Each structure stands twice: as C-alpha cells, then as structure tokens.
Amino acid sequence: MADSAQDKHLPPTERRLQKAREDGQVARSRDLAHFAVVAAGLALVMFAAPSLTQWLRDLMATGLRFDVRMVTSPQMMGERLSQLMYPALALCLGLGVVTGLVAMAAAVVSGGWVWTFKPLMPDFSKLNPLTGLGRIVSKAQIGDMLKACLLALILASVGAAYLWAHLNDFALTQSMPLPAAFIAATDRISTGLWLLMIVLAASAMVDVPLQRFMHRNRLKMSHQDMKEEFKQQEGNQEVKGKMKQRMREGSRRRMLAAVPEADLVVMNPTHYAVALKYDDASMGAPRIVAMGADLLALKIRDVAKESKVPVLQSPPLARALYAHGELDREIPLALYSAVAQVLAHVFQLRAALAGRAAWPSDLPPIPVPPELDPHNTARPTEDKA
Template sequence: MADSAQDKQLDPTEHRLRKAREEGQVARSRDLSHFGVVAAGLAALATAAAPVAAWLTQLMADGLRFDASTVATPRLMLERLVTLMLPAIGFGLVICLITGVTAVASGVLSGGWIFTMKAVMPNFGKLNPLAGLGRIVSKQQLGDTLKACALALILGIVGASYLWAHVEDFVLAQSMALPLAIETTVARMASGLWLLVLVLAAAALIDVPLQRFMHRSRLKMSHQEVKEEFKQLEGNQEVKGRMKAKMREASRRRMLAAVPTADLVVMNPTHYAVALRYDEASMGAPRVVAKGADLLAMKIRDIAKESKVPVLQAPPLARALYAHGELDREIPFALFSAVAQVLAYVFQLRHALAGRSPWPADLVPLDIPPELDPHHPSAVPPTTEPA
C-alpha cells in the first residue's frame, strides 16, 4: 500500500535529494528570474538612455522626412523602412541577449547548474487525463496560481498608482518639443519600471526560500521509504551477512594453512594463540601468520604440533600479540625485543634437539610493556611445550 502524505514526515535523505537533482527536480524561483530579467533589461536601457533618446529622436525625424519622389516610388519607402529598422533590430537583439543571460544566471543562482535529459524524455504516463487533472488541481499548482495572481495584482496596483500620480506629466509632454517630450516620457517610464523592479525584488526575496522549503516538503519520506532506500544502498543484510561469513571462513582456512610455515606459536595457554614466522633474508621483523582465540587457538595449537612447530606458553606475550598484531603484518615495534628473545630461545632449542649445540639455559621472564597487555598482569615466566 502506498504511503499517504500524512506518513511522509521525515526530511529527505541526501540520496533522495541527489537523485531528484539528477532528474532535474530542484528549487527554482520564477520570481527571481522575473526580477533578474526586468532589472537587467532596465539597467541596460538606463545605461544607454542618453544615446537611445537621441537615436529615437533622430529616427522619428528621419521617418517623417520625405519628398515627392519618395512618395511616388513605394519601393524607396520600403528600403527606407528597412534602413531605419535595422538599428532597432540590432538594439533589440542586444537587450534580448542581456536578458537571456540574466535569466540563465538567475536559474543557476536559485537551483544550481544541472545538465540532464531526464526532464525532457517522453513520459507517456503524463498523457493520462485523470493524472493531468490531478496535477492541475493539486495544492502546488493552486499555490503557484494564487501567488502569481497576487503578484500581478500588486504590480498592477503599483503601476496604476504611479501612472495616476504622474498623469499630468504625461499630458504636459504633448505640449513640449519633441526631443524634450521623448526625454521626459522616457525618464518617467524608467522611474515607474524601477518601482516595479523593487516589487519584484521583494517577491524574489520571499519566493526563493519558499521554493526551497516547498521542494524539500515535496521530497519528504516515510519511514518505509527510508528503510527501502537503506536496503537499496546497503544491500540485503542477510545476503551481506552470509557473504561476510564466507569471507571469514575463507580467511580462516588460509590462515590455518599458513600455520605449518610458522617458526613459533605463542599461547596463553588456552585462550589465545599467535603463529609467528621470521625469515632473516626477506623480512625486517617477525610476521603474524595466524592468530585466534578459544577454539581457533586450540586448532592452531593442534596444527602446530602436527607440523612440529614449537608452541610456547607465554600468556602476556600471547595476549599482547593477539591484541596488537595484524595478520600478514610485522609485529609491533614495542614487542620486537620479547619476540626476538623467544625466537632465539626456540632456535637454540632446535639445535640442541638436533645435537648441534648444548641445551640452552632457561628463558628469563619476558619484558612486555603493560599497556600492550589487555589484562595488565605481571610478566609470567614462559614455559615450552615440546613440538
């Protein structure tokens, strides 16, 4: 069952906002675009007011100047009209270019730059007349219509009030000389337009945050939608759990397969086991090839005994190596001395068992930094189990 509007009370997630943006759904303010276009066009006209007024005066004077030959030849009238209109067309194109660039800039300012084809792709679902009727009478369309009507009413009232206040100036312009009349009329119209620009600016200041609020409101989500999105992003938790279990099992098998290559297994004596390997030619320090706790520790010990790898009972060292050593990485620097001590002892023990050297003296207690031992016990003299 689809979630009702009352259920969608949660703010949209970043993924929802990003997906809507990719589809071209962003907060756009039409009032900001209207303000930018009108203000830019009026500013361009104000900048060129003096030359435009002179040009209009000259244009009217040239347009009203003709002789008998011009009247007798209609083709000359047409050519003259084209000559007079070309500058006007050029000026109009410049104004259109300025307002067009301003319109694009206003859209980018309110919603950012987006390049997507999804907004213009055909959607046959919009051909459904019932769905179209629903969009027409929706709260969003009703709100936009009322807002546009209110803005048009305010602009009409402001414009009518301005014209009523300056109607005498426009009437007096008829009795002025043509250049002065044009100049006066243009100045009065510019003042009125700037007043309308102020109204559009106020509307844009209100509409920009309003559109952003409405955009986020339209994208609000229900609890079910948030859960579904989380599942899509994170994947099915049961499947991920099985995959992680298989990865752990594969890693465990690889680790146990590396135990026979170890030179020593350090134990605690039954809770932790860490297998170490050291090759003086290729390693700068001993590496952890396997480690485990409880049953896995027992498995490492059994494989070590089957492979004739020495097993050393050194609880503080085993705990420190298990807590701070990483698989296939060198042991921590603070444990170099203790590990070197036990490796030297094991190598001497191997030579003694092979009859190549005398039996080594008992191994002295190991110096393990207390901060590396999770249980912080005092150092315990290690004992060695026969391989």
C-alpha cells in the first residue's frame, strides 16, 4: 500500500536530495531574483544617471525637431522613427541582458548550479487535467499565490504612499525646464525604487529560507521510502546473503581441496581442525591451508584421512591455531616452537615408514603459551573460512 502524505515525516536523505537535484528540483526564491533585478537596475540607473539624462534629453530634442518636408512625407517620418527607435531598442536590450544575468546569478545563489535537461523532457502525465487541477489547488501552490498577493499588496501600498506624499513634487516638474525636469524626475523615481528595493530585500530574506524549508518538506520520506533507498544503495539483502553463502561454499571447496597437499592436521579432537603445510624451499614458516570448526573440522579430518595426511590430536595447539591463525597465512610467531616439534615428529614418522630412519619415540606434550589457549573463553561456533 502506498504511503500517504501523513506518513512522510522523516527528513530526506542526502541521496534523495542529490537525486532531486539531478532531476532539476532545487529550492529557488523568486523574491530574491526580483530583489536582485531591481537592485541591479537601480544601481545601473544611478551609475549612468548623468549620461542617461543627457541621452534622453538629446533623444527627445531630436524627436521634436522636424520641418514641413518631414510632415508631408510619410517615408521620411518612417526613417526618422527608425532612427529614434534603434537607440532606444539598444538601451532596452542592454538593460534586459544585464537584468537576465543578474536573475540567473540570483537563482544560482539560492539553489546552486544545476545542469540537467530532465525538466525539458516531455512528460505526458502532465497533460492529464485532473492531475493538473490537483497541482493548481495544492497547498504549495495556494501558499505561493497568497505570498505573491501579499507581496504585491505591500509593494502597491508603499508605492501609492510614496506617490501620494510626493504628488506635488511630480506636478511641479511640468513647470520646470526640460533638463531640470529630467533631473528631478530621476531623483524622485530613484528614491521610490529604493523603498521598493527595501521591501523586496525583506521579502527575499524571508523567502530564501522558506523555500529551502518547503523544498525539504516536499522531499520528506516515509519508512518505506527509507527501506527502498537502502535496498537500492546496499542491494537486496536476500541476494547479498545468497552471494555470501556461495562465496563461503566456494572458499570451503578451495580449502578442502588444499587439505591433501597439507603435511599435518591438528585437531581438538572434533571441535577444531587446522591443516598445516611447510616447504623449507619456499616458506619461511608453516602455513595454514585449511581450518574449520565443528562439522567443517570433521570434514577436514575425513579428507585428510582419505588423502593419508597425518591427523594429530592436540587440543591446546588446535585451539591456539584456530583462535590466532589466519587462512593462507603463516602461523603466529609464538607458536613456532610448538608447531616445529609436531612437524619434526611427523617427518620422522614418514622417514621411518619409508625405511630411511628409526621409529621415533612417542610425541611429548606440546608446549603452548597459556595466553594463546582460548580454553576458558567462549568457543567459536562459526568456521573462519
């Protein structure tokens, strides 16, 4: 059963946030973009105010200068209109490019840089009118609409209050000479824009963290989502368990295949079994080629007997080798003396059986350091293969 929206109360993981970013879903603040555009436009106007005032005055003077020939010739009026339109178009185009770049920079600041074409891919599910209606009347859309209406109301109130307070000043510009009227109007408009920019700055300061909070809130996860993500990252646990079981089985087969090549198997007498091999030409010390506990120990013993590998019952040594030794590694240094005595006895037995030496005496007790014998500790029940 699908989780309802009420079940999604867990914060989104880093993986979910990264996947949403790859899909083009990031927190964007429109109020920050509005503030940046107005601030950049105001800064540009203030920086270029003298030159802009002179340019507008010259443009207006040129536009109002005409003679009878221009009035009576529609073609010349069209040429004059083109001459006046191109500078104005260049000014608007330059201002549009600057404000566009500023808006892009504000978007990057609020949500970071995201390079993806996924939002541009066709999504036919959006053509469903019921789904579209659900998006329109959603809480997020209603909240954005109310926030935009509130901001528009505040901006309109501030602008209306400013115009009402300076209505006489704007009216006096009609009686001023044209250069002075331009300067006065520029000052009044700049001051009004400053007030609007303050309102937009306050709105952006609230909207940026609000959009981030809403973005994370939309990406909240349920317990089922967490489980699915964990499965995707870690893999299916049943499959991993089967793979580990196959790896253990393969390791056991390889280990049992190495038992016939061993020189000796030390047992305890049924709980642990450790197969040792030593070649003085290629090894610096005896190496453990197989080891196991319980059923695996019995299997190692059976393979050793079938392969006529000597099996020695030495519980302390078997326990110490199993507890402190590692498969396919040399025996611990502290057990060199004990293993050397055992291997020497085995080699003497082989020589006696081959008629190359006298029959050796019984093997004396094997000295094993007490700290290496885990006899008093919990007995391992899992084989270390």
